[in-house]
Amino acid sequence: MSGPSHELHTLFLQGIHDASADLPLSLVLAGLGDTWSAAHEMGMTHGTTIHEIGGLCARDCATLMWGFCLHFGIDPAGHETRLAAPCEGWPRQLHFAMQALSEETLRCGGDLSRVDWAAAEASAAESRMRYCGDQKSDEMKRSAVLTAAVLGKQARETIPK
Secondary structure (H helix, E strand, O other): OOOOOOOHHHHHHHHHHHOOOOOOOOOOOOOOOOHHHHHHHOOOOOOOOOOOOOOOOHHHHHHHHHHHHHHOOOOOOOOHHHHOHHHOOOHHHHHHHHHHHHHHHHHOOOOHHHOOHHHHHHHHHHHHHHHHHHHOOHHHHHHHHHHHHHHHHHHHHHOOO
16 A cells, blocks of 8 residues: 655645645636536635636637747738637637647648638537537437437427428
């Protein structure tokens, strides 16, 4: 049987969990679920205050995408209105928008004037939908199937023959 770990990173994480670390830290939990409940279930609410952060405004998203482009040596001038369109202000969706734009820009040799924006937006939307589906609990998935079955039956019954 082994005793408690004395590894620095383990002690640090335990200090955050126990709220015994007197450090100015913020723990950020991001996802589709109820942040307060998720934090409470993980036992991460000891002595902490939970602050919910909503989505980013369109201007902030565009600023982040602009910086992303410049970081990778891509000139985004003239494409400002399209940069953050696929993300709707949510950070995880912004990630998918950046990823899709990166892939499409690489395909075009770094020239944004040749980017197929519809393809980039479709790729970001596909990643977003896959992510949202992965976040659903088994109960949510079963509920969606049952709801579709009930609505499908009602639609078949109301369509005149």
